[in-house]
Amino acid sequence: MEDFGGLSFDDSLFCGGNVRESRRLVSYNAKICEEGWFTQNVALHQKADVERLDVQKFSADQLYYQRDYSRALVIYRDMLGSIPPSNATVRRDVEEAIARCSLNLGEADAALDIALDMNKSVNPNNPDQQTVVWSLLRDVYKQMGKAQEYMRIQQDLVTLHPQNAHCWLELSDLYQKRSVLQRRGNTASKPLLAENSQIDTLLGNRTDKRQDDQKKAHSCVNRDTQWSFIQSGNSENSSDTCGEEKLLSCERKVLDLELRDGCGEGQREDCLTCACLIQARVLLQETERGCTSFCRQKNKKLQANILRQLADMGVPEHVVTEATKFLENRNEADTNIDTKSSDDPLEEQQDTFEDRRLSWASCLQMG
Numbered sequence: 001m002e003d004f005g006g007l008s009f010d011d012s013l014f015c016g017g018n019v020r021e022s023r024r025l026v027s028y029n030a031k032i033c034e035e036g037w038f039t040q041n042v043a044l045h046q047k048a049d050v051e052r053l054d055v056q057k058f059s060a061d062q063l064y065y066q067r068d069y070s071r072a073l074v075i076y077r078d079m080l081g082s083i084p085p086s087n088a089t090v091r092r093d094v095e096e097a098i099a100r101c102s103l104n105l106g107e108a109d110a111a112l113d114i115a116l117d118m119n120k121s122v123n124p125n126n127p128d129q130q131t132v133v134w135s136l137l138r139d140v141y142k143q144m145g146k147a148q149e150y151m152r153i154q155q156d157l158v159t160l161h162p163q164n165a166h167c168w169l170e171l172s173d174l175y176q177k178r179s180v181l182q183r184r185g186n187t188a189s190k191p192l193l194a195e196n197s198q199i200d201t202l203l204g205n206r207t208d209k210r211q212d213d214q215k216k217a218h219s220c221v222n223r224d225t226q227w228s229f230i231q232s233g234n235s236e237n238s239s240d241t242c243g244e245e246k247l248l249s250c251e252r253k254v255l256d257l258e259l260r261d262g263c264g265e266g267q268r269e270d271c272l273t274c275a276c277l278i279q280a281r282v283l284l285q286e287t288e289r290g291c292t293s294f295c296r297q298k299n300k301k302l303q304a305n306i307l308r309q310l311a312d313m314g315v316p317e318h319v320v321t322e323a324t325k326f327l328e329n330r331n332e333a334d335t336n337i338d339t340k341s342s343d344d345p346l347e348e349q350q351d352t353f354e355d356r357r358l359s360w361a362s363c364l365q366m367g
Contacts, residue, residue: 171276
């Protein structure tokens with residue numbers, strides 16, 4: 001023990017530090033599962049709940065992809081009672097699998113009931129859940145031949161994923177089929193997509209409503225034109241009426257409504273088809289910069305197919321070019337046409353997907 005000015009230090013303090021003994025490394029043997037291990041005779045009653053569910057899920061998934069939907073359906077249904085309430089993710093996955101098995105077995109009504117129940121519990125703030133459920137509903141409606149519901153759910157998917165070119169391509173295919181059914185005009189062709197009554201409901205007759213909308217739009221333009229002259233002499237009145245951006249918006253709506261009235265229902269469907277195709281091509285062009293190798297080739301092939309379809313439908317090349325420029329350069333007001341103030345005189349008119357997303361389609365010239 002040393003004493004330095006009243007401070008005492010133990011001799012062990014100045015000794016060398018403890019030397020850690022090196023441990024002998026033991027080889028780590030990772031658990032390696034053989035291919036198809038879950039198809040072997042496994043004593044499920046001896047397994048923990050989580051591991052037992054994994055074995056059942058893997059077995060059912062393999063049967064599903066082998067198109068053995070009957071056996072897969074039995075396992076999926078047996079799993080539902082064992083899934084803990086806290087594991088909502090696995091439950092939704094299994095419920096979707098049951099619905100798709102039922103759909104492939106021709107039990108569309110059962111699949112629809114499951115899909116509708118899933119849609120009730122979907123989280124509106126979770127786009128992944130919405131995508132899964134709405135894609136399931138789309139496939140069910142497609143197989144059942146419910147045209148109105150099929151079109152609506154596909155439009156919802158486009159609204160949810162407006163940057164997905166494949167969603168736009170499928171929507172264009174729906175519009176094209178609807179146009180074909182209109183042109184044929186005989187009940188024998190209706191089962192291709194829907195019944196005659198459903199097509200009539202889907203198309204709708206909004207002639208009187210459009211005339212009222214045109215009057216409202218013209219009234220808005222006239223009112224705002226008068227306001228522009230008043231504003232030039234007195235800027236203090238600007239808070240009482242809409243501004244210059246509102247004036248331009250109303251003028252554009254007048255033009256759009258007039259063009260739409262000059263376009264028959266059959267040609268209107270063709271215009272919507274072409275608009276979806278052009279929108280999809282613009283999105284593919286935007287994603288092409290990040291594509292490499294075979295992805296770029298697939299992207300270019302899709303673009304070439306779109307151009308071929310547009311040419312077959314008689315859309316002039318300069319119209320495609322101008323429409324592409326419009327979609328690439330349109331400002332925020334154009335892309336968010338459905339976000340308007342509550343005092344907009346045309347708010348009631350902008351109530352459909354076409355009005356919100358494809359109002360410019362009527363400007364396309366068809367051959």
